Amino acid sequence: MLLRKRTLMLLAIDAVLVNLAVFLSFYIKFEGNIPPEYSLTLTHSAWVAALTYLVVFYVFGLYKRLWQYASTGELLLILFAVTVGTAGTVTLVYFLAPMRFPHSVAALLWFTTLFFVGGSRFMWRILQENLFTPHVPGSQKQVLIVGAGDAGVVAVRELKNRNYHEGRPVGFIDDDPQKQRLQLMGIPVLGTHKDIPRVVNNHNIDEVVIAMPSASGDVIREIVQITEKSGVDLKILPGVFDLLSGKIDTKGIREVQVEDLLGREQVVVDLEEVASYLSGETVFVTGGGGSIGSEICRQVMKFNPGKLVILGHGENTVFDIEQELRTEHPGIDLATEIVDIKDRDKIQLIFERYRPGVVFHAAAHKHVPLMEKNPEEALKNNIVGSYNLAEAADAVHVKTFVLISTDKAVNPTSVMGATKRVTEMIIQTMDKRSKTKFVAVRFGNVLGSRGSVIPTFKKQIAKGGPVTVTHPEMVRFFMTIPEASQLVIQAGAMAQGGEIFILDMGKPVKILDLARDLIRLSGFEPDVDIPIKFTGMRPGEKLYEELLTAEEGTTATKHKRIFVAKPHPVEPEKLEDIIHTVRERGTYLSKDEVVQLLQKVIPGFRKQAAKSVANQ
Missing domain, CATH: 3.40.50.720 (NAD(P)-binding Rossmann-like Domain)
Structure with missing residues (x-):
């Protein structure tokens, strides 16, 4: 019932916008003085355009979209729908109206309809984000995001979707030299991962979020070590595989886990x-x-x-x-x-x-x-x-x-x-x-x-x-x-x-490195807060394992x-x-x-x- 009311409301709004677009097209063409002989053509054009556009919009699925999440995909959909609707309107008017449809009016109709219909959708998104969403004071936690790419954008949106309760993004870290001193979503890129200590200190950072799903385990490990020394909280945005496999939900910013440090693309079944x-x-x-x-x-x-x-x-x-x-x-x-x-x-x-x-x-x-x-x-x-x-x-x-x-x-x-x-x-x-x-x-x-x-x-x-680790050189x-x-x-x-x-x-991992990583991820410093003790190899153990014999x-x-x-x-x-x-x-x-x-x-x-x- 709610869906039906929503669709009827959108149809009514679009009918008004299309009629307005038709009137403006004639008004602009004739510089505000529409000749009397075109009055009947204007009337025919208005109801033909309204009917044609609404049918096309419905077929293209414009009334099944959540426009508060509109993006470039929805913009392209509107572009195609308006183009098809304009072509249909011009064709029908040609046969039904008493006078020819001026070519310049057809062009103006395409532009004004695109402007009104597209603008109304994106205006709804702007109003939804800025006026209709209740303002709740967010967290004062300052967040630094490592990775100014697609995953970084996801991390910023995730924080925004939570009304900044989990923190406010103040900057990006990225090793790409072409991104330095630029902005992404209005947030500046403040340096490379080597600059994390400086950025943390200068901007009073409370938390670092790693948004680099394709990074190797060595890179993640290095960022973890740098961040831990800076004394701030550390979280990670998991990769797409984790989302698809159902291991995590879409609210994916979580604590770093030792699995993140393996840095190997996971197996995906056919x-x-x-x-x-x-x-x-x-x-x-x-x-x-x-x-x-x-x-x-x-x-x-x-x-x-x-x-x-x-x-x-x-x-x-x-x-x-x-x-x-x-x-x-x-x-x-x-x-x-x-x-x-x-x-x-x-x-x-x-x-x-x-x-x-x-x-x-x-x-x-x-x-x-x-x-x-x-x-x-x-x-x-x-x-x-x-x-x-x-x-x-x-x-x-x-x-x-x-x-x-x-x-x-x-x-x-x-x-x-x-x-x-x-x-x-x-x-x-x-x-x-x-x-x-x-x-x-x-x-x-x-x-x-x-x-x-x-x-x-x-x-x-x-x-x-x-x-306890059996041997400092043992790998698995x-x-x-x-x-x-x-x-x-x-x-x-x-x-x-x-x-x-x-x-x-992939590469085997040192058990000692694994132990140190896990101690750091638990919020402690290896050999300072938590000692590591070598116990010696047990009967039957090897320093390293193999996956194949030579033969x-x-x-x-x-x-x-x-x-x-x-x-x-x-x-x-x-x-x-x-x-x-x-x-x-x-x-x-x-x-x-x-x-x-x-x-x-x-x-x-x-x-x-x-x-x-x-x-x-």
Whole structure:
């Protein structure tokens, strides 16, 4: 009802404006003295123009626009609509009016109608912004925006839309020399990022907002360090990917997070390709209550599966993700199964019951130090548990099976890494004899996952330190949980069978740098407010991780950020021997026996593993 009243009101206003434009066109043409013989033509022109323009404006959608947000796009729309309306009016008048329509009147009609109709729309925006919006005293906080580009404009508008409650922009910082001493939206560019301390001091800046979504992690890190030394608050406007993925809402100015310092373009899935293989399918997610497993469940639900079955060992985490998904996606069939993947009979029963089309295998023991102390459990869960799943998937003719692996499987020095490498071999072997497409996805550390460094560092900072780092030179590849989950789903769409997919994760990050960044982002100074303590490398750890062995190499895929490792030749008999041994007496295996079993399929594991066991 309100929309109808609004449309009728706009139609009435435009009818008046068009009639005024017609009269002025004749008035200007004849210099204020319209000849009597043109009076009837003027009358015909007025009602023909009003009818023609209103129909054209309605067809062009001018009455469906929110003109308080009018921009150049709306101006172009008005230009096209007025041009078409003028052409229609001139044509109809030519046939209906008693006298010819003067050409100069036609030109004047186009101009005056454009002026009145366009002016009325933009005048509404001006009035809305300056008169109709209630004046509420804003914050006295002075804000400096780093980045005088499109994102900087968004940041200024965001502050303005909040009536400056979050602060008033007083200047921009930009490294482009051509922008220096110019103004953007009436706000001056005050220098480059090297000038931040001076600008902060001279203009009494209270807060700095980084509006550089395409900047590298090194640049963001440098700005963070400079700003922290200046003693002002720091926030960031996230990139477009964050807005589209739903991670944040449009009110996007937020605190800087450690993920912003990675400075790597995030992986974006091919939505059509993914939807084509998940839509309508029964999808299994093992380890569905874990950090990555639960995020895979969230991502899968976006593609309208026929049924999602969450398999997990921990009832509390499975319950949590089930309740979340039932609330967010009430129309999608959802089931949960509490099961240990080492339970071969139960796994086979569940696969027979649901007969899934796609399986994402995220269940694993992943903590390196714990698996060094409990190596037999790593074999039982990671190797035999995965084999149970692969065996059951083959039996019910699952279409696609995706294993989540790790960079620690490359030239492994830890028991955990070695078991994941064996699991990759199982997947590649199963693919050769099965109709199911078995693939693996290998990536590095996942920021924010349970047990990873970020949550650990945050807890240590909250307690006042110290933040513990094993070695000053230790580096790791990092990615976010949504990024990891989307990579897994994309790999399933690209699977031909037998591949190990690898993400281009950019440059590895020093754990020490990560710790210092997180301390600064928490409002403290490293080694001053929060000490950093080096604890020494733990058994099974490496200074740096690799994503490929020297023998593997990679081939490109159609996704610019994903590559495929060339598979190693695998001897199925040796794999079957280790699986049989673990099934028979896995609980009773000694650490030395675990090493010997792994050496049968990973000869290079011998020295590293022996050294690891000897140090325990």
